[in-house]
Amino acid sequence: xxxxxxxxxxxxxxxxxxxxxxxxxxxxxxxxxxxxxxxxxxxxxxxxxxxxxxxxxxxxxxxxxxxxxxxxxxxxxxxxxxxxxxxxxxxxxxxxxxxxxxxxxxxxxxxxxxxxxxxxxxxxxxxxxxxxxxxxxxxxxxxxxxxxxxxxxxxxxxxxxxxxxxxxxxxxxxxxxxxxxxxxxxxxxxxxxxxxx
Numbered sequence: 001x002x003x004x005x006x007x008x009x010x011x012x013x014x015x016x017x018x019x020x021x022x023x024x025x026x027x028x029x030x031x032x033x034x035x036x037x038x039x040x041x042x043x044x045x046x047x048x049x050x051x052x053x054x055x056x057x058x059x060x061x062x063x064x065x066x067x068x069x070x071x072x073x074x075x076x077x078x079x080x081x082x083x084x085x086x087x088x089x090x091x092x093x094x095x096x097x098x099x100x101x102x103x104x105x106x107x108x109x110x111x112x113x114x115x116x117x118x119x120x121x122x123x124x125x126x127x128x129x130x131x132x133x134x135x136x137x138x139x140x141x142x143x144x145x146x147x148x149x150x151x152x153x154x155x156x157x158x159x160x161x162x163x164x165x166x167x168x169x170x171x172x173x174x175x176x177x178x179x180x181x182x183x184x185x186x187x188x189x190x191x192x193x194x195x196x197x
Contacts, residue, residue: 059160069189074182113157120148
């Protein structure tokens with residue numbers, strides 16, 4: 001290391017030359033900080049606010065098709081309970097887990113029955129508290145009989161819009177509220193069918 005005298009005669013050490021690594025670090029440090037902040041925000045938003053989901057089956061046809069991608073928001077159910085007609089994403093209840101489904105295999109269905117309501121399926125119609133539902137969103141009328149059963153407290157009765165090809169509450173029972181991840185609100189893919197669900 002060389003040194004030189006300043007105007008007062010004091011020895012001043014020269015800085016050693018920077019390595020390529022130090023130069024690269026200085027030039028990219030701010031970019032790295034931005035990336036870390038962005039990733040942190042993305043993780044928080046996905047965990048607590050909203051997340052994208054892929055539709056893997058035809059159980060929600062004609063509303064949602066295989067390959068559709070939707071945004072699932074997670075905030076509203078902290079403020080108000082789910083409503084009839086909401087399309088919800090949820091982790092498999094205990095009975096489905098016993099059949100081999102895992103926690104990371106999320107399902108998507110429409111809420112039909114709320115806690116305390118009575119649900120029945122008969123003669124091609126779904127009845128809620130003995131009143132037939134008008135359901136313009138289904139693929140075809142259900143070809144099976146079910147119920148009537150009263151929905152327990154803190155649970156929901158959910159069905160796929162493709163009634164005759166859906167692994168839903170008519171097969172495995174009621175959905176516990178704590179299994180609900182969030183509500184599907186917007187389809188963002190494919191682009192030609194972008195919009196609310």
